Amino acid sequence: MSVTSSQLTLEEFLKLPETKPASEYINGEIIQKPMPKGRHSRLQGKLCAAVNQVAEEQKIAYAFPELRCSFGNRSIVPDVAVFQWGHIPFTINGEVPDNFKLPxxxxxxxxxxxxxxxxxxGNILHCLKYGSRLGWFLDPDDLSILVFLPEQQPVLLQGEDSLPVLEEIEIKLTVNQVFGWLKMAG
Structure with a gap:
């Protein structure tokens, strides 16, 4: 993860060319995210697919991988950003926009x-401060998920603990099910 000190404003940062992997603008600094590796990529793909399988067709919500979200003087790229359908700022043609200026x-x-x-x-807490309703922090090394809800203390979930999701998304997952996606062979 590389950090660049900068006197750039958020607006100036957003005019810079995108980097691979993505860079984020946090507290006036440009911080490049690490390149996703196998476990990260697998969990990200499966989480997006699981949410979109139950929520996209009915236009309930959509899970975007690596979507830049710029708000509250930060520009972050969550691994998965789930938006209620009515919160997606579609263009006048009904297409997904390039720029999301909301959490x-x-x-x-x-x-x-x-x-x-x-x-x-810190990025999850920033999202909650600006209106996100739920945050998950997955740690593949200890097979735990720290869950964040607005105005509440975080909760550490493991094993067969059920994971909270947005109430309008009908999906039931346990911590073991999520990390079970890592097992692909045999």
Missing amino acids: PDWTIEILSPEQKPNKVI
Whole structure:
């Protein structure tokens, strides 16, 4: 994860070319996210697919992988950003816009070995401060998920604990089911 000190404003940052992997603008600094590796990529893909399978066709919500969200003087790229259908700022042609200037309803972050947990948790807390209704912080090393809800203390869930989701999304998942997606062979 590289950090660049900068005197850029959020608006100036947003005019810069995108980087691979994505860079985020946090507290006036440009911080490049680490390149996703196998476990991270698998969990991200499965979470998006699970949410979209039950929510897209009925136009309830949509889970976007690696979507830049710029609000509250930050520009972050959650691993999964879930938006209620009515909150997606469609263009006048009904297409998905390139720029999302609002927090996701549900933000999901998957800790990579190179990441600092507090920086990632800080992004979840920023989302909640600006209107997100739910945050998940997945730690694949200890098979736990820290759940954040507005104005509440975080809850650490493990094993067969049921995971809270947005009430309008009809999906039931346990922590074991989510991390079970990592097992693909045999």
